[in-house]
Amino acid sequence: MFENLPLLMNGFAIAVSPYNIMLMIVGVFLGILVGVLPGLGAPNGVTLLMPLTFGMNPVSAIILLTSMYWGALYGGSTTSILFNIPGEPSSVATTFDGYPMAKAGRATEALTTAFMSSGFGALFGVVMVTILSSWATGFALKFSPVEYFSVFMLAFGSFVAFGGGSPIKTVVSLGLGLAWAGIGMDTVSGSMRLTYGFTELSRGINLLVVVIGLYGIAELCQTMQESVGSMEPVASKLSPREVFRAALAMPRYWIALLRSACIGLWMGITPGGPTAATFMSYGVGRRFSKAGARFGTGHPEGLVSSEVADQAAGSAAMLPMLALGLPSSATAAVLLGGLMIWGVTPGPTLFAERPDFVWGLIASMYVSNLVCVIMALTTVPLFAAVLRVPFSITGPLIVIVCLVGAWTVGSNMTDIWMVLAFGAIGYFMSRLHYPVAPLVLAMVLGDRTEDAFRQSMILAKGSIWVFWSNPLAGTIITVALLCFALPGFTALWRLASRRR
Amino acid sequence: MRKIIAVLIFAAMLLPIAAIAADWQPARPVEFVVASGAGGGTDIFARTVQSIVLKHKLMAQPIVVLNKGGGSGAEGFVYVKSATADPHKLVFGTNNEWMLPLVAKVGWKYDELTPVAAMAFDEFLLWTRPNAPWKSASEYVADAKKRPGDMRMGGSQSKDTDEVLTRMIEKASGIKVMYVPFKSGGEAAVQLAGGHIDSNTNNPAENIGQWKGGQGTPLCVFSKTRLPAGPKVTATMGWSDIPTCKEQGIPIEEYKMPRDVFLPGGVAEGVLAFYAQMFKKVSETPEWAEYIAKTSQSSQYMAPADLKAFIKADEERGRKLFEEQGWLVK
Numbered sequence: 001m002f003e004n005l006p007l008l009m010n011g012f013a014i015a016v017s018p019y020n021i022m023l024m025i026v027g028v029f030l031g032i033l034v035g036v037l038p039g040l041g042a043p044n045g046v047t048l049l050m051p052l053t054f055g056m057n058p059v060s061a062i063i064l065l066t067s068m069y070w071g072a073l074y075g076g077s078t079t080s081i082l083f084n085i086p087g088e089p090s091s092v093a094t095t096f097d098g099y100p101m102a103k104a105g106r107a108t109e110a111l112t113t114a115f116m117s118s119g120f121g122a123l124f125g126v127v128m129v130t131i132l133s134s135w136a137t138g139f140a141l142k143f144s145p146v147e148y149f150s151v152f153m154l155a156f157g158s159f160v161a162f163g164g165g166s167p168i169k170t171v172v173s174l175g176l177g178l179a180w181a182g183i184g185m186d187t188v189s190g191s192m193r194l195t196y197g198f199t200e201l202s203r204g205i206n207l208l209v210v211v212i213g214l215y216g217i218a219e220l221c222q223t224m225q226e227s228v229g230s231m232e233p234v235a236s237k238l239s240p241r242e243v244f245r246a247a248l249a250m251p252r253y254w255i256a257l258l259r260s261a262c263i264g265l266w267m268g269i270t271p272g273g274p275t276a277a278t279f280m281s282y283g284v285g286r287r288f289s290k291a292g293a294r295f296g297t298g299h300p301e302g303l304v305s306s307e308v309a310d311q312a313a314g315s316a317a318m319l320p321m322l323a324l325g326l327p328s329s330a331t332a333a334v335l336l337g338g339l340m341i342w343g344v345t346p347g348p349t350l351f352a353e354r355p356d357f358v359w360g361l362i363a364s365m366y367v368s369n370l371v372c373v374i375m376a377l378t379t380v381p382l383f384a385a386v387l388r389v390p391f392s393i394t395g396p397l398i399v400i401v402c403l404v405g406a407w408t409v410g411s412n413m414t415d416i417w418m419v420l421a422f423g424a425i426g427y428f429m430s431r432l433h434y435p436v437a438p439l440v441l442a443m444v445l446g447d448r449t450e451d452a453f454r455q456s457m458i459l460a461k462g463s464i465w466v467f468w469s470n471p472l473a474g475t476i477i478t479v480a481l482l483c484f485a486l487p488g489f490t491a492l493w494r495l496a497s498r499r500r
Numbered sequence: 501m502r503k504i505i506a507v508l509i510f511a512a513m514l515l516p517i518a519a520i521a522a523d524w525q526p527a528r529p530v531e532f533v534v535a536s537g538a539g540g541g542t543d544i545f546a547r548t549v550q551s552i553v554l555k556h557k558l559m560a561q562p563i564v565v566l567n568k569g570g571g572s573g574a575e576g577f578v579y580v581k582s583a584t585a586d587p588h589k590l591v592f593g594t595n596n597e598w599m600l601p602l603v604a605k606v607g608w609k610y611d612e613l614t615p616v617a618a619m620a621f622d623e624f625l626l627w628t629r630p631n632a633p634w635k636s637a638s639e640y641v642a643d644a645k646k647r648p649g650d651m652r653m654g655g656s657q658s659k660d661t662d663e664v665l666t667r668m669i670e671k672a673s674g675i676k677v678m679y680v681p682f683k684s685g686g687e688a689a690v691q692l693a694g695g696h697i698d699s700n701t702n703n704p705a706e707n708i709g710q711w712k713g714g715q716g717t718p719l720c721v722f723s724k725t726r727l728p729a730g731p732k733v734t735a736t737m738g739w740s741d742i743p744t745c746k747e748q749g750i751p752i753e754e755y756k757m758p759r760d761v762f763l764p765g766g767v768a769e770g771v772l773a774f775y776a777q778m779f780k781k782v783s784e785t786p787e788w789a790e791y792i793a794k795t796s797q798s799s800q801y802m803a804p805a806d807l808k809a810f811i812k813a814d815e816e817r818g819r820k821l822f823e824e825q826g827w828l829v830k
Contacts, residue, residue, distance in 0.1 A: 191605075203574065341548060347715075350709070458678065
């Protein structure tokens with residue numbers, strides 16, 4: 001377990017040079033900046049910065065780019081909390097409790113809680129990466145499409161089944177998401193689906209376009225309707241003391257912190273990805289926490305659940321990326337391309353061949369996340385102050401930011417029309433009390449779940465029992481199915497006890 | 501005499517115009533559109549060219565790389581096709597520029613874009629999982645013959661290069677395998693490493709990490725001759741130690757995938773000449789040689805006219821094969 005310690009120390013010696021620290025600060029700063037602008041986000045930011053790194057040595061290059069990635073994850077939470085606009089799909093779950101908190105004048109507390117949680121999640125992830133590096137890659141190799149399908153079902157099950165609201169409306173929302181996720185090129189058959197002859201649809205619907213529309217634009221419509229006549233800015237306490245108070249309250253949520261960190265780690269290694277991790281963690285939290293019933297109304301623990309899982313999964317996902325060449329997020333895919341250009345081949349031998357690179361990167365993750373927390377916390381009062389600006393000024397600005405964000409996704413006019421369409425859909429969904437989150441989850445995982453299922457069926461020649469053909473897949477899928485059955489059982493139980 | 505002088509003067513007046521046309525230079529930043537997602541083989545190809553152009557200052561204008569990989573690259577091709585005559589947009593792709601329109605309903609025809617250059621050809625190999633019972637391609641084929649439809653072959657996408665090659669192997673050696681499509685060659689490599697599939701047909705760069713780590717072994721290469729000798733990849737083997745598939749009794753002469761670049765339709769001659777010249781210069785740099793060696797591709801520059809002829813012939817070949825498979829889109 002501790003045989004990696006000398007390697008890590010060696011990594012620190014490489015990573016902690018004044019030049020690399022400077023790169024981290026620059027990276028984190030740029031990251032927070034692009035994270036705050038929805039649509040620009042981490043993948044685009046990292047892609048834009050990539051050409052600058054061609055001349056650098058690989059360790060410094062990856063330190064700069066990963067620092068930007070971490071920074072963007074923090075920045076993405078900021079807009080989720082302040083304006084209900086997730087900068088990244090993985091911060092959708094942050095809006096559930098973060099935005100109600102900000103609306104109630106607790107923006108400073110919400111931002112501080114989010115950043116501290118992120119810091120904890122990242123630290124937990126990196127420590128686990130350090131300890132588990134050799135074991136985790138072997139574990140990830142055990143995953144065939146059969147196991148992937150089971151893990152995705154578990155993510156669906158734990159979020160949807162533990163959620164509140166009308167089950168039928170949840171199913172409708174899920175179904176819409178699955179249908180939209182199916183648009184475009186189908187991996188398994190190799191033909192176009194649901195494009196109805198529109199060339200524009202052949203590339204599928206981008207998730208960020210959906211998220212910006214459903215959350216950002218829809219929320220603006222909502223705000224306008226609610227606050228006609230009273231466009232009062234939300235007052236929130238801005239003093240640094242408020243930041244301290246919120247930070248000191250963190251240990252109170254130790255169960256949530258640990259639970260979410262473990263879920264994030266699991267989803268990062270398997271690799272289901274950070275977005276699935278946040279939904280799963282939030283769902284599990286809502287079911288098993290004492291405060292679960294108050295999730296979604298602006299409870300800090302809901303915020304903790306999603307933020308910790310997001311960062312823990314993001315850090316842990318570095319392992320399958322380096323050791324298997326498997327990217328678990330859009331940004332990881334960009335970084336993977338960078339590795340090839342710098343002459344670093346990801347694969348099982350990378351840890352033995354380039355210990356300087358691997359451990360330099362891991363050591364830098366400790367330091368750059370510290371830089372992130374410090375930089376993010378110092379900007380809290382600044383960001384929270386934005387809410388003091390009257391809505392008549394911020395409202396139009398948010399529209400512009402949303403549309404620019406949609407444009408940067410693919411430099412395509414169609415995306416802008418789609419954002420507006422999804423804005424309308426989101427508005428009517430919330431007026432009619434249809435939950436939006438299952439739709440987003442279905443769009444994140446729908447495509448991959450379907451692929452995994454059909455690949456499993458090809459491999460097993462159509463036998464459904466393949467999901468119980470080994471203990472790993474069998475256990476996961478059984479737990480997933482139990483999650484789905486749980487609401488039914490609870491209802492039956494209640495009915496039975498009432499009869500008695 | 502006067503007539504001749506008049507003609508000469510007229511010719512002299514024309515000359516500078518011709519010279520200007522040949523000396524066309526981009527006036528705005530140039531977009532390198534990548535018809536694949538970030539991190540794929542095409543993406544690395546485009547970014548390598550970008551880095552070389554920047555380093556050797558082959559173009560005065562800056563370069564913007566855009567990934568438009570939606571719909572297996574359809575997004576990128578459609579984007580450049582609809583920018584008719586725009587000399588500042590180039591799309592980087594493979595043979596999907598002319599193969600995709602055959603099998604899927606997409607928004608362009610293969611001859612609506614202007615071929616600029618092919619710069620390299622990527623090799624294909626038959627790889628097998630660790631601890632496989634067969635030690636050579638001929639043993640692999642012999643075993644596959646005994647159990648039709650059981651051998652698990654992974655690849656990237658459906659009706660794309662990997663599946664085309666798989667169907668060619670089936671036809672050439674009289675076997676039937678189970679083809680499982682994944683999102684990318686990288687995913688297929690990891691599935692092979694975990695032993696969940698028996699074989700795949702990845703490019704060298706897609707599987708080299710696994711080969712080094714003993715998580716996948718190359719059986720043969722689909723090339724006329726063995727690959728050039730380089731440094732050893734594993735303790736005992738290098739690229740040149742891999743037999744050709746023909747040697748091993750799979751009668752496929754050669755199967756390669758070009759790395760190519762296209763302009764929109766209707767661009768001026770001078771524009772085409774400028775970029776063709778620029779890519780030729782790129783292909784002669786030491787950095788390009790290094791990229792070729794690192795990814796074990798073969799470097800082969802093709803000028804616009806040659807590439808056009810190559811595409812025409814290859815498209816006809818593909819059309820015939822797809823017709824047999826019943827893949828042609830109506």
